[in-house]
Every structure is written in structure tokens, then in C-alpha cells.
Amino acid sequence: MAKQSVLTPQAQDFPRWYQDILAKAELAENGPVRGTMVIRPYGYSIWERIQAEIDARIKAAGAKNAYFPLFIPESYLKREAEHVEGFSPELAVVTHAGGEELAEPVVVRPTSETVIGEYMAKWTQSYRDLPLLLNQWANVVRWELRPRLFLRTSEFLWQEGHTAHVDEADAAAYARRIHHDVYNDFLTEVLAIPAQLGIKTARERFAGATNTMTCEGMMGDGKALQMATSHELGQNFARAFDIKFLGDDSVEHLCFTTSWGASSRLVGGLIMGHGDDNGLVVPPRLAPVQVAILAIRDEPDVADAIDVLEAELKGAGIRVEVDRRQGSFGRRVTDWELKGVPVRVEIGPRDLAEGSLTIARRDTSEKITVPVAEAASRVPVLLEEIQASLLTGAIAKRDDRTTDVSSLAEAIEAGQHGFARLPWRLVGPEGEAELNKHTLSVRCLQSPEGGIPDDHDADDLVCIVARSY
């Protein structure tokens, strides 16, 4: 049969392609209330893998998981001036419950700095209690005017870390550690998306933070996606919530706090970062299904060979799924392609007669014929090869679409289809406002070598300008 595209090609209509993929790969759909999202089992299994990888890294960085309530007293939000101001337009507020009007309205958490701050204050008495390193996995609500599944929905899933430290240096070091060892490591090693790390401008900073660090990924259409953020909150929340401790100098001090988060938006980043016209492309280390095995014909010999291979691969710790569905071969192949499964093993009588089977990789569409006996040892190697190749490819693509420019006008031009990089002193707050008028924004500020700058006010900072999600 002639190969026709199942998805709207990216080049034709990228947003449409994105929506097609959500449906065809069975990732998610709209919920009944505008802006809400139903995550389907396959989409959720990807999120669970993201959670597992990030959670392990958070724990390795010493933070412990806890859970704080969904409902927050409205008065809490109001205690930190910039924080309320930043969030009030997107708050969902409960005014009635139990059949009565509430004495004090309750806010559905848009983030938990405030409640957690209240309890940190309780738990922090001595410098010996510090640092206090907490994390929670939760849903949050930020009412959105223009929702896009996974990228911007009124309710989303995330992880939010909250920490308290004895001094600013320790807080800054920890936030930076999380940014590098949790977020950037996950993005690079698992998601295979090379992020631009840097700090946000005052305009783009989190409401109530003294510094916001970001990981900016480049999507298939050249737009930027903020994939994780880490904030230094200074003493702003400590002051508002009385997070104090008695130091080794026997004097009472205010803590310095941080917060950091990554959300289900990462699934959107995965889709747009690696997906192609044939569907999703999931990096092997992330993939909930790393290998799909399918029979070309439903025959006893074939079934036996599949059973053996399945057992071998599972024994090697590989996430395998055998496709035992009835449909035609072409249909089943296309389904696994849409879902982005990195490796497909096809076994048919013709292969088997020669003692071999076919291995196809999703990223390059390349197919190889391998002796049955070698399959189990070849697959793990191939998976790592694919993982590496995805990262290399993503780096090349990003570099290709990143342009060094030397004026605001050039940045406005170059930023339309990729990242524009230029000295921050040529932009500044005024230039930033000008960029905004052209649907562009300063994604982050970096040191001249790239990466998070040590001195936020250095005059040699470089900025990355792009359109963004």
C-alpha cells in the first residue's frame, strides 16, 4: 500500500501536527472543563517515567518527599506582595463549600511556597534543622486563557521543591545544584534535549523570587520551551512566613529559601523536541516501551520465537511489549511508530526460515536483519546507540538554528525561526519590551561561555532571544 501520512506534516502546520500526534499516539485529550486535560494511559506512562527519573535525582540531591494541601487560605497568598500580584490573575478561588459561603475564601494552589513556608517556619528552630529540603509531587491550578494540552493547561501535574537554608550562599548553591544535577542531567541524559541554561531577566522572573534559573529547550519549529525552573527566593518568603532559626551565634536569623519545579509540560517538550512526521520519538532511557515485538504472521513458530525473545529481553531489564493484536502488519507498525517506541522487532516465517529476525529503529527508520540468537544482545546496544544519536542530533539541530547576532534588529529577524544570541547590553529592559512587541522574549541570560552566570550584573552577559511556548 502507498505510504500516506497519518499526521499533518510539521512543515505544513506545526500546531496541527501537535494535536494530531496527541490523538493518534493516544496521549491526551481535552477534559470537559475548558483548559483541563485527560491524560491517557500511554501519555501517563510517559509522565510516570519522567517522574521516576526526576524523583530519583531529587532524592540523590538530598530532598525528601512530602505532601501539602491543595487548598490554601487566601490570606497566605497575600503575605508576599509580588507573589500575589504575579498569581492573582490565574487563581481559582473557592468561595462556597459545604453549602455555605466560606468565611475566608480558599485558593486552589497555583504553587505551594506559601503553605509550605508556614510549615517550614514551624519545623525550623535551630541552624541544626537546616537545610530543610522538601519536595512534593502534586497538581496545581493556574487558570489559563489559552490552553494547549501539556504545554499550558489550567490544571497540571508537577514536582515542586522547597528548601530553607542558613545563608544566601547555601541557598544559591543548592538551587544551582538542583538545576544542574536534577533538571539538566535529566534533560540531557534521559530526554536527550540539550537545554540552554541561564537566568531569567527581572521581567521574566518568578513572582517573589530574587533569581530564577531556567532550562530552555528548542522545539521542532525553533520555538523555545521553558522545561524547568529553579528559584532563589532570598528572604522574601522567610520574612512573610517567619521562617527563622537560632544560629550558632545564638542570634535569631531569617532563612533563605528556594523553590524549583518541572511539570507535565515536559511531555509536550518531548513531543515537540523529538517528534517527526511519522509521530512521537521517545528516547530509549525514557520510553515506557523500549521494544515492541510483532509477528508478521500469526504462526506457531513465530509465536515461539517471540516468547523466547521476550523472556530474554525482559531478563536483560528491557521494557518490552509484544503486539499480539489481530490487525494488518502495516497498521500495527504504524501504531508503534506513532507512539515513538525506539526499537521494533519484526518476526515472520521468511526471517525465521533463515534463522534471523528484523530490527527497526524509530529514529532513523533503518532496518537490520539479525540472527535470532544475537537479537537479545544486540538490542541493549542499539538502544544506547539511539539514545546517543538523539542527543547528538538534537544538539546539531539546535546549533543550526541558533544565530549569533549583533543588534536588536537582527535578533528580531533571527528569533522568528530559532534562537538568536547577542550581548545583553545591546538589549536591556527597553530592548526586551521591544522584542515582546515582535512576539519574542529574552529566554535567558548566560555567561559568555554559555550557562548560568556567577555575576548577575556582569556587563558581558549574553542573552538568548526566541519565540516561546
Next chain:
RNA sequence: CGGGCUGUGGCGCAGUUUGGUAGCGCGCUGCGUUCGGGACGCAGAGGCCCCGGGUUCAAGUCCCGGCAGCCCGACCA
């Protein structure tokens, strides 16, 4: 919240100009033939035509009023 477009079986759409038995493709069910890149035949199921009013013998179609979605702009993980 401004500008444009659209609401019709699960999905994508035609039908609306000119009112007159609700259609097509895909998907779904059954049977059979198939299966090396979205197979084919036959037989079926499935519709408050977004909602509420109005005009008319008769409304998917005309009129009034709502609501929802998509795309483009201002805000955001």
C-alpha cells in the same frame, strides 16, 4: 480580554446561498479472504445537526439571543 474562522454519528467533513425523507470518508461490529509498511469483499450498528427562543404547513438550512472550540495578538510551568 480584542480580531478572524468554525460548531452536523467516535474522528475529519459535505449539505446552509435557493427551507421539503440527514449524507460521505475514516473508524466501529459480524462473517470470509488477508497479513514483509495504515489490506479487501459482503452485511450491519451508530445522529436532541452546540443550546434556547422565533418565523413557517415544514428549519441542519431563515431571524434573534446565548454557549463552546480553533487560529492570530496581550499574560504564563
